[in-house]
Amino acid sequence: MKVTWRLAPPLRSPPRAAIMDSCLFQLIPQDLFVDTVESNNSLASALTCLFANTEDSTARLSPPLVLEAHRFKDHLSAKFEWDLTLTDEGEWDEVGEVGELIVYPLKSGRGVKVTEAEATRYGLAVDLMEDRSFVAAYPSNVLRGKFDSGMFDLTLTLDGSMVTLRCRQGKEEEEKEEVHFDLQDVMKEGKVVEIPDYRYDVKGYDCGDEAAAWLTKVTQATRKGENVRLVYNGDLMRNRRPETVLKLNMHKTYTYRFYKPSDRVTYAESAAYMLASETSLADLNERLLKKVTLDWFRPNLVVRGVRRAYDEDDWAYVRIGDVVLRRVKPCTKHVFKYVDPETGEKSTNQEDRVLRKTLISSRKIKGPKSLEYYFKYTPVFGVHLGIDSCGKVRVGDKVEVARVSSNPRWEL
Structure with a gap:
């Protein structure tokens, strides 16, 4: 299937003043046009075609005008988080x-194979089981499989709001093989923790002492003597x-x-x-x-x-x-x-x-x-x-x- 876009005619006499007056957008409340692009309305279409025309080499526009258009586009993208790029996927x-769909609820943990899922802005999700929505962390950094290989033995699953965290059978035969807790209790407690990781600062809801004690025991082979906390994203890392x-x-x-x-x-x-x-x-x-x-x-x-x-x-x-x-x-x-x-x-x-x-x-x-x-x-x-x-x-x-x-x- 061929996808064809109809563009406005090339801009031979471009509206220079309109672009230069982009500072007027500074006066627009940020929530006024929040759904403009998602709604695909006339304003979004007009702006998209405008910027596509300024990027068209056949339009023979002056370099200063093209530069101003790029700045205008970047400003709109930064202020309103709009994507005003004309996408022509062409031939499909x-x-x-x-063949497979895999959700990794726990960062660096084992995957959970599913038969269907929602493809969301943040990754695959099945109800509350969202991709990389939990993380195990020391006070100073996040546990990652390439440095803490014991993470590959852990599986986190959700049934409704009930969370089950399992360790690979035989990893710690003397210890409890799994731990359970209710995510609603975690959110009700509302204990927020912040971890200054070397890649990015982590924020989330602490999942409680029982999960932390269990994680600390089953990961002790990689980093002895440090407490490990289980942290849930909730809505704290959505941006x-x-x-x-x-x-x-x-x-x-x-x-x-x-x-x-x-x-x-x-x-x-x-x-x-x-x-x-x-x-x-x-x-x-x-x-x-x-x-x-x-x-x-x-x-x-x-x-x-x-x-x-x-x-x-x-x-x-x-x-x-x-x-x-x-x-x-x-x-x-x-x-x-x-x-x-x-x-x-x-x-x-x-x-x-x-x-x-x-x-x-x-x-x-x-x-x-x-x-x-x-x-x-x-x-x-x-x-x-x-x-x-x-x-x-x-x-x-x-x-x-x-x-x-x-x-x-x-x-x-």
Whole structure:
């Protein structure tokens, strides 16, 4: 299906005064036009076409005017969190179907496979079970699987408001295998904690002493003598934006340009979604002596039936029913200190090196010249996605994509 947008005629005599008078928007109450873009009304359409025309190289506009238009657009995006980018996904190519949906309620904990879920602004959700909505933390930082591998033994599930936290069978045979608590009690208690993590400050509702004591016991093998608290997002981290800037070295950074002002995460870091394909995993395993599963890479969306391995590198947009997802960056894996999801055994340093080297040599990632050296030595598997249109997704749903190769504007 070809998507065609009708643009206004190129601006030969652009309304310079209108753009220069953008300071008048400073006087508009922020909540007056809060639903303008979401409602797709005439104002949103007119502004979107205006900015599309100023970015059209055939319009022959003066550079100062184009600069003013960009500033005006940035101002509106910052003030009202509007996304005024004209998106033309072009040709949709059916590539397969949804093979698995995985929610990770506990950051760095084990995933929970579901047959259907809501694709929300913050990730997959099934009722109160939202992706990365809980985090385990010491007083000084968050526990992450790549540094605290014991997190991979933990599973958090919800039945209504009842939370169950389990440890992998046999991890601590002498200790209680699971703990339960009611999320309504947590919210009623309303004890807010803040953790000054090295990546970002964490805020949330403390889930109580029983959960904390249990977590402290089952994670003692990695950091002895420190108390671990379980923290729930609630509504305290809803305005957090993903990390969009890549630090290449002490003096150089790169900003990924396909993030939008509307993108949000709770306790995730780079994006609300990660997608991978079964075909890419099969290709990787053909190159490895010790086979791995997709659980090693922790995707939310697994696509089945893709014809070519690593085809997802070429997907600018992904459409599943009413849901439209947008590629923001490749999913990079800097550190491999993984635990076999089936056995709970740690991979050896040699296995980590082999996996890393194999991923790097599997294919060349296309990107800007400034990232050539970075991708040459950084393993990549899967893609990180933001969301443009929310809705329900189900295992078995058709997956369609718009390709980067069909439109140079979508290249990293």
